[in-house]
Amino acid sequence: MEKLKKFYEKYRHGIPLLAYMVIYMSWFAWLEETNKKNYRVIHVAADDYIPFCEIFIVPYLLWFAYVSIVVLFLFFRNRQEFYRCCVFLFTGMTLFLIISTLWPNGHHLRLMEMPRDNVFTRAVSALWSIDTPTNLWPSIHVYNSMGAHFAVIRSADLENKKGIKLASGILAASIILSTMFIKQHSVFDVMTAIALGTVMYTFTYRREVVMAARMQHKLKKQISI
Numbered sequence: 747m748e749k750l751k752k753f754y755e756k757y758r759h760g761i762p763l764l765a766y767m768v769i770y771m772s773w774f775a776w777l778e779e780t781n782k783k784n785y786r787v788i789h790v791a792a793d794d795y796i797p798f799c800e801i802f803i804v805p806y807l808l809w810f811a812y813v814s815i816v817v818l819f820l821f822f823r824n825r826q827e828f829y830r831c832c833v834f835l836f837t838g839m840t841l842f843l844i845i846s847t848l849w850p851n852g853h854h855l856r857l858m859e860m861p862r863d864n865v866f867t868r869a870v871s872a873l874w875s876i877d878t879p880t881n882l883w884p885s886i887h888v889y890n891s892m893g894a895h896f897a898v899i900r901s902a903d904l905e906n907k908k909g910i911k912l913a914s915g916i917l918a919a920s921i922i923l924s925t926m927f928i929k930q931h932s933v934f935d936v937m938t939a940i941a942l943g944t945v946m947y948t949f950t951y952r953r954e955v956v957m958a959a960r961m962q963h964k965l966k967k968q969i970s971i
Contacts, residue, residue: 759825763817766836773843773882777850781880785850788883792933793855794924799867802924803873809921810888816894816914823903831897834950838889838942852880855929870928877930885931886940891918892943900951914937 818829819905845851856879860867896920898904899911922940925931 747884759828760821762946763832765820766832769838770843773847776948777843777846777881778878779851781846781852782878785852786882788851788932788934789855790852790932790934791964793853796926796933797872798861798929799927800862800864800870802861802868802920802927803869804924805917805920806873806887806924806928806930807869809891809924812914812921813890813894816897817866819903820897820901821890824901827897827901830900830950833894834893834896834946837892838884838893838939839886841942842884842886842889843869849883850880851883851933853882855879855932857929859919865919868937873928880931882931883935884942885925885932885935886939887924887925888939888941891921892940894918896947896951938959 815834817828817831820831830959856874860871893912898914922936923937926933
């Protein structure tokens, strides 16, 4: 009993993550079934200029491991940073669910047939067969990649790990590009996810800097008066 209590005390901060993932996956599965036919088509002119490049399926699929590894690393190494990362991820993912519920959306960017046959195009075809081209805005692949990278560059445990930070940045950028090159997302989905991620970074990681700047501004005004 004592060991069980210690285990609970040590790892109980993972309970909100598990609970949220159950809610998220259930809600998302419902959306995938509900929004299959009736949805608003997302398309911008820039979408027509982006070529299909099947090799980007590699970073796209690496996203699942990338985000999971970052979250697990923080879970075991730094509880405060774990909570901060979860706040970032959960906020964007919840907004995504709400938007997809109130404003069903999708795209018509996928190819009618593959331009060539190789292991990468077959992987893309397999992905398309299980993932509908709906519930796209904003792109969670993009948003969560930003969240994972922000967690890496702000981690106290990785403060002097320049190689890891660089690799994280390259992988995150590759994942973001992959969403467009394998026709999983419109440029609109990507840009709005980047905008949301930038705003959330300020609230989650830079809030103390913003507050300090405001206090300094108020102090200067008081002195001038």
